Structure formats: C-alpha cells, structure tokens
Amino acid sequence: MDVRTLCLGALMGGEATGYEIRKMFEDGTFSHFQIASLGSIYPALTKLTQDGLVTFVEHEQENRPDKKIYQLTSEGRRSFLRTLLQTRPGEDRYRSDILFMLTFAEEMPLELTEALIDEFAARHQMMSQQIDPDKDDGTDAQGSRWHDEDGNPKPGCCFVAGLGQAMCDATLKFIRENKQGLLDQLKNYKANKS
Amino acid sequence: MDVRTLCLGALMGGEATGYEIRKMFEDGTFSHFQIASLGSIYPALTKLTQDGLVTFVEHEQENRPDKKIYQLTSEGRRSFLRTLLQTRPGEDRYRSDILFMLTFAEEMPLELTEALIDEFAARHQMMSQQIDPDKDDGTDAQGSRWHDEDGNPKPGCCFVAGLGQAMCDATLKFIRENKQGLLDQLKNYKANKS
C-alpha cells in the first residue's frame, strides 16, 4: 500500500494539510499500524493533485508559511474506495530493533538487557495511552478521526484501536511476568560459561 | 538499524549463505520482528566483505549455482558487539495494510470486512505456530538459532519468541471476542444511515 493511497485514506476523514497528515501517522489515528514520512507525503500530494484525486486551497497566514489545505475530490473518494475493494492487503510486518538486540542478550551486559526491556515497556505503555479513542471528543477539527460527522464513533476505528491496545497490554503483561526470569536465566547462563 | 548490521547479527549464530540469511528474516528466527530482502542483503554482504567484517568460501556445486558461505571475521564479531552497545535502538514500528483498511469498514461491504479479519487472524495463527522455539532441535544446521553450540536454549531468543507468541495470542483472543460485535455494530451503523 503506497503513500498515495495512505494519503487518500487520511483525507477520507476530512480536509488536512500535509503536516497534519504526517501527524496522523506519527501520533494520531494511524500511528500504531502505518507509517509515512514528510519526504513521501508531499510528493504524493503533488502527484494526487496532478491526477485530480485531491484539490487544495492555499491559506495565506500572517507571519507564517502558507498552508495548503487538501481535500478529496469525488473522483479521489471513488478511487480510494475502489482500491479498498480491489487491493490484496500487503503482509503485516512488525519491525523492532529492541527485540532484535535482545536476541543477543547473552552477549551484552545485564544492565543493557534490562534497560532495553524497560524502554520497550515504556514505549508500549505510551502507545497504549495514545491509542485511547475516548480522547477524541469530536470537537477538535484537527484531531484524530474516530468519529463521523454525527459524532458517532466509527466501529471500524474502535475495533482497530482496541486491537492495538490489546497487543500493547499483552506485551506489558508478558514483560511483567517474564523480565525477572530472563535476567535470572542470563545470570546462570553467564556463570556456566565462565 | 541497517541491513549490514542485521546481516552481522544473522551470522552471529554461525555461517550462512545470503539466501539462508533472507530465510531467517522471511520464515526463521527473526521473521516476526525484522525484515530484509535479497535486494538489500546481497549488496550488504559485498560491502561487509570489502570492509573485512565477513569472509566467504565459494562452494561449487554440480548443476547448481555456486554457493557463497559467509562467516563473521573476529573483527566483524567485535564490530557487531560494539554496535549493540552503542546503538540507540530505532522506534518499533508495526505496519499493517489490513488494520488500515479495517479503519474504513463503514465504507465497505460486510463480507469484505469479515474476510479481512479472518485473514488477519489466519496470518497471526500461522505466525504463532512458526515462532515455536521447540521446533528447533539444534541438529538442523541451516535452521533457526535458538540454541547455542552446547544445545542450550538461548534465554534472549526464548524471551523474544515468547513475547511474539503472547502478541499473536492476544490478537487472536481479541478477534474471537470482538469480531461478531463489530459486524453487528456495522449492520446497525449502516441501517441508521439509510
């Protein structure tokens, strides 16, 4: 799923600037299961404009850089929905440097292992809190898009958010239950080697 | 964490060909938390050879393309361990087209929503089984590397594998408990709109 499609999806919830779209992937609605950087979003929006799938209004601001507020065209909306129906979703991929590094726990000092696990837990703790759909009350125009125009929560979004939280919680639970055990095993393991 | 570092890590468990390294990221040891494609692995190995961090022996095979079996040099091993100690691990990122698409469940036919959820569950089911560290009995030279030379399971690897399974299980549990609820909500949601 390329960045152009992701941008169309981001604009399904209403108008937004490129910067706001990045925030949806960085902090907001999509942050825990998709990624897109500014370096790919801006070219994507330019291309989409050329193809007539989005339009933008330029808002000149005093003492601030101009704002380009993008919006789906009806053609863009149709195109996105067609993509949804026709695309075979790509594989799920989870990428974690910390887990990769922990694979080599035997080769590093115990303190580093513990620090990595703690950092991993802290990140998931933060993510779990960030996902919470209740924080979006529908009044914040630039906020996330868990609710539709009538203020009803969108079932699909709630499901995905709940799934994300369940994964975070499972991760935290596993760490609570197994961190000390790992550290003890590592101590033994290292004692045996020397 | 770049592909060169990932290759060094893959070779920490013993010698391997480029093809086998890809398998570790595709099916094997690292498959559920790191990715690397052949198009990046081969150039990385070439570069690592030039830098003296790995060496390879070319095995000519009858009626088969030559095999280059790569191995860490002691310099390569030291370099990798240094990287482990010095690198700040990059952010964890989870990427899922299916979850992104499910965000727009309101806009698609119910059957597609259900199919996407089922596919998501099936993938995680498969992953959960694939992770199982017991399948590696230490006799398979080309298999995964959950065990060290003495046949002892590596605590770090077991921890990471367990964490992966816990995440899969949590995902499957969530789907079991919430799939039907979502489908029902979507039915109501759509009825309200028309």
Add this chain to the structure above:
DNA sequence: GATTGACTATATCGAATTGATATATGATAG
C-alpha cells in the same frame, strides 16, 4: 535578555530499501 529547543509548515534530495526480474536447475505435483 538571550539563547535554546519545540511546534507549525512546506519543500527537496541523497541514500537506503523494496520488489520485481533475470538466470539456471532439480524436484514435485497436477
């Protein structure tokens, strides 16, 4: 009162990575 860092906002570009393709052959399945 001054500098530092964080936030809003767009844009560009080199470097890294993906994903597809080419090449070659054996084995297995339909």
Add this chain to the structure above:
DNA sequence: CTATCATATATCAATTCGATATAGTCAATC
C-alpha cells in the same frame, strides 16, 4: 508434459526514508 516451487546469486528501477533548509512563533531556561 507442464506448471510451480525451492535453491542460489545478482541487478535495477521505483519507492520511501531521514536529514536538511527555510522561516516564524512561543515557552523555558540560564
């Protein structure tokens, strides 16, 4: 008898990332 898959390396265009440039506001710290 013909796909398709597995082994194995290699290359390359297209995509995407990550860093940087620009530019102004605001808050905090020193």
